[in-house]
Amino acid sequence: MGVDIGIVGLAKSGKTTVFNALTRGSASIEGGEAHVGITKVPDPRLEKLAAIFKPQRIVPAEVKYTDIGASAKVPGKEKGMSSQVLALLSKADAIISVVRAFSAESVPHPEGSVDTERDIAAMNFELAFSDLAIIEKRLERLEDSLNGAKHTERPGFLKEQELLARLKAGLEKGIPLREAQLTAEEAKAVSGYQFLTAKPLLIVVNIGEEQLSKAVSLEAEFASRHTRPKCLLVTLCGKLEMELAELDAAAAQEMQDSYGIKEPGLNLVIGLSYELLGLISFLTVGADEVRAWPIPKSTEAVKAAGKVHTDIERGFIRAEVISYDDLMKCGSLAEAKKKGLLRLEGKSYIVQDGDVINYLFNV
Ligand SMILES: Nc1nc2c(ncn2[C@@H]2O[C@H](COP(=O)(O)OP(=O)(O)OP(=O)(O)O)[C@@H](O)[C@H]2O)c(=O)[nH]1
Ligand SMILES: [Mg+2]
Structure with a gap:
């Protein structure tokens, strides 16, 4: 099983930088095309088991990240993500929303100012907007179907209509679908739509190097407002994390210490992704391989x-x-x-x- 996480954000929020940090990649920040990278899930237990079983190979669990490669907002358009972004996101198991907190004169913010709170709201709105569009289209179709429906078909259509209308009303009040109270049957009925606000969400607040000294208080402040069911928030200095990811272990540790970073962002984000997705790992051992397998709790x-x-x-x-x-x-x-x-x-x-x-x- 591959875990598939889509990275999305407004223009110049640092999506590609965060992607490179997570995948130890060196994708060009020029943008345009989507980047896909695989990250091995760090698991110290594998090394310890390998010391006992001396396997030919160690196979960690993997997470696949996709940097959508485009802004979540189409330039010049009031709202709505491009179909390319939507197609990639709808396939993801979870979404990382990169939101900008860093200031850099050389990288002007497309909205003219850095306002993290505004951008978190904008991103949540973009995801909700996409779900609303799908629901509204389906409700229109249902209306047509009900007009010509046979006696036996009506109850099913009415049930779906009631459910979608309820979800729509919630979304319009700002309640993402991941917080909707659904019965198992209802959850199954809507799972096929791949609604974006139903997916677990990790908000990555991309801070600048000069903000690192107050990273902990910044994170506490943002998290207090945005931590919700199946929604977590983390602050990360994408630029520094990307540099860290390029260094060997010893040099990275030294740099980490000098900036007072406890845990590399890579490990942090993977851990949080696992938590959000409700994943655990079981292990297999043998002379051929020692391996971790991700499964839902x-x-x-x-x-x-x-x-x-x-x-x-x-x-x-x-x-x-x-x-x-x-x-x-x-x-x-x-x-x-x-x-x-x-x-x-x-x-x-x-x-x-x-x-x-x-x-x-x-x-
Ligand atoms: N100073 C500073 N610059 C950063 C930071 N994170 C990203 N940048 C810079 O901001 C610019 C945009 O970063 P990207 O990672 O390309 O952002 P993006 O969201 O992928 O941008 P688009 O794909 O063009 O929308 C790059 O020049 C980065 O080097 C940061 O924490 N501090
Ligand atoms: Mg990019």
């Missing part, structure tokens, strides 16, 4: 098996499970077995973060 063992291979899901017999911590305490699987810490779990076992799993299956 509350995934059953048999479903998780399907991530490794569909054959394993189909022919699932049992899962041999040990928590990472228990395995590290024992030092080897043989020792863990002796101590009775290797559990046999069935299909419906709920996989936990850090479970080291060996699947028993037949095909």
Whole structure:
């Protein structure tokens, strides 16, 4: 499973800079085309396991970032994102909204002034506007369908009409769809629309180097206003993070220390993306590879098996499970077995973060 995160923002907010920091990439900031990059999810457990199992390779989980490559606002147009931006965003599992806080004379803000609060609101509005347009179009169609509907079709159409009208009213009051109270059935009914405000959102406030000393208080201030269900906010100096991403580990650490950065932005954003998407990792070990697999929280063992291979899901017999911590305490699987810490779990076992799993299956 690939986790796919779309990066969007107003013109000159630092989208490409943040993308380069996240993917250790060097995409040209010239813009125009979309950039796609894969980031390996840092997981210190993999190295520790590799020391025990001496595998041929270590395979971390991956996150795919797409820098849409265009502003979320079409120049000269009051509102509305281009179809290119919408197409890319609607495929994403989560959205990163880059909002500018840095000032730079050489990079004029397209609106004439730096106003982070205004731009956060503008970005949220752009996402909501796209959803409203889809809902309004569908409601018009439903009206037509209802006119010519058979007796048996009417209840279904009416139900959808009621639901969409409710979501529309919420959006118009500024309530994103990720905060709408939906039954499981309703959530399923609207999932096909790929509504943008239904996706988890990470607001990245892109601060300048001169703001780093007050990064913590800035973040607390913005976060207090914008942290909501499935919406988190982080401040990041895109420019510095991009420079950090180009350095080797030792030089990066030194630079990080000199600026008082606790955690590289890359790790921070990946961690928050995982949290937003409700993802955890289970681990597999062996002589060939030690590997992390991202799965949504509350995934059953048999479903998780399907991530490794569909054959394993189909022919699932049992899962041999040990928590990472228990395995590290024992030092080897043989020792863990002796101590009775290797559990046999069935299909419906709920996989936990850090479970080291060996699947028993037949095909
Ligand atoms: N001083 C300063 N400049 C920055 C910072 N972040 C980005 N920039 C600069 O701002 C300009 C725009 O950054 P980009 O990353 O290209 O922004 P973008 O949102 O991708 O821009 P477009 O794709 O053209 O809309 C570049 O010249 C960056 O070097 C920052 O934190 N401080
Ligand atoms: Mg760009």
